[in-house]
Amino acid sequence: MKEIAVAAGVGLGTVSRALSDGHHVSAATRARVQDAARELRYRSSALGRGLKRQQTDTIGLIVADLSNPFYGEFAQGVLTGAQARNRHVIVGSSGEDPASELDYIDLLLEQRVGGIIAFPTGQNIESWEAARALGVRIVFADRTIDGFDAPSVVVDNAGGARELTQHLIDLGHQRIGYLGGPLDVSSGRLREEGYRAALAGAGIPAVELLIVRQGFIRETAHAHALRLLDERPSAIVASNNVLGEAVLAALRDRGLRYPADVSIAIFDDVPWSRLTQPAMTVQAQPSAELSRTAVELLLSNEAADAEIMLPTQLIVRESTRTFTSRL
Numbered sequence: 001m002k003e004i005a006v007a008a009g010v011g012l013g014t015v016s017r018a019l020s021d022g023h024h025v026s027a028a029t030r031a032r033v034q035d036a037a038r039e040l041r042y043r044s045s046a047l048g049r050g051l052k053r054q055q056t057d058t059i060g061l062i063v064a065d066l067s068n069p070f071y072g073e074f075a076q077g078v079l080t081g082a083q084a085r086n087r088h089v090i091v092g093s094s095g096e097d098p099a100s101e102l103d104y105i106d107l108l109l110e111q112r113v114g115g116i117i118a119f120p121t122g123q124n125i126e127s128w129e130a131a132r133a134l135g136v137r138i139v140f141a142d143r144t145i146d147g148f149d150a151p152s153v154v155v156d157n158a159g160g161a162r163e164l165t166q167h168l169i170d171l172g173h174q175r176i177g178y179l180g181g182p183l184d185v186s187s188g189r190l191r192e193e194g195y196r197a198a199l200a201g202a203g204i205p206a207v208e209l210l211i212v213r214q215g216f217i218r219e220t221a222h223a224h225a226l227r228l229l230d231e232r233p234s235a236i237v238a239s240n241n242v243l244g245e246a247v248l249a250a251l252r253d254r255g256l257r258y259p260a261d262v263s264i265a266i267f268d269d270v271p272w273s274r275l276t277q278p279a280m281t282v283q284a285q286p287s288a289e290l291s292r293t294a295v296e297l298l299l300s301n302e303a304a305d306a307e308i309m310l311p312t313q314l315i316v317r318e319s320t321r322t323f324t325s326r327l
Helices: 002-008 012-019 027-039 046-053 069-084 098-110 125-133 157-170 186-201 221-229 241-254 271-275 287-298
Strands: 059-063 089-093 115-118 137-141 152-155 176-180 211-213 235-238 263-267 281-284 307-310 313-315
Touching: 002 012, 002 027, 012 027, 059 069, 059 098, 069 089, 069 287, 089 098, 098 115, 098 125, 115 287, 125 137, 137 287, 152 157, 152 287, 157 176, 157 186, 157 235, 157 263, 157 281, 157 313, 176 186, 176 221, 176 241, 186 211, 211 221, 221 241, 235 241, 241 263, 241 271, 287 307
Parallel strands: 059 089, 059 115, 115 137, 137 152, 152 307, 176 211, 176 235, 235 263, 263 281
Antiparallel strands: 281 313
């Protein structure tokens, strides 16, 4: 910048204002400074600018699993929203592992990001508190953490799971299996609460052997789906699309057909769910609206504990059908 000042015949402060579109610089002077900058191949440094106020305009994004189409769609929405606001995004995938999440939090703080959008694992409260103490704006998506108030944008996890389960009840199913996420993740806990609420509302006792929990990841999902099928449910609610994939694979391995042998309903609407034969009955999440709202909330001045809840939508397709006795 000193070389630009010499080449343009102006002071260093004028260069700084001209290159940052500051006020009190004439159009002619700004043009002269910008011409000199181009000739000298000057590029501004986001980190250099950030050192002055200890932050950059970069956004950090931590998703749970980038191989999951839902998170890929969400990440794309954040990238699009950030680009529209001249922001850049650093993306990380925790794999639902608190240790990996902690590494990404540390990395993003080292990069002096101005804000973080995250699908939290439910752990690392001290690190999230440290990030906020440094002035980093934090927004949680789809999940929250008990004991840590942060702006969040979520879907109606409990209501959506209840509606999805109620659909199966209305079809005459009573022995409804549930393949869900861990209870220490808020979305996993709320979706199971919705499933249980639908059963209770219909006077159907919850059978604990029909409720199988595991992480929202592929590594162990198949084995858990097989274990659930051993309990002979007439229908299954899979609490995300990865677990829905596991149910389909388990049905194939058991030589069962859907919906002839077992009806399937999935909490998530991803592209493959419309392409299977038969197509999947789903509870759709508004991923585009979820990501757009998360970016808007991150860049807004909403209160620290603001929560925005978006509705889900039941889409009935061919993977569920009226229950008929197996006898």
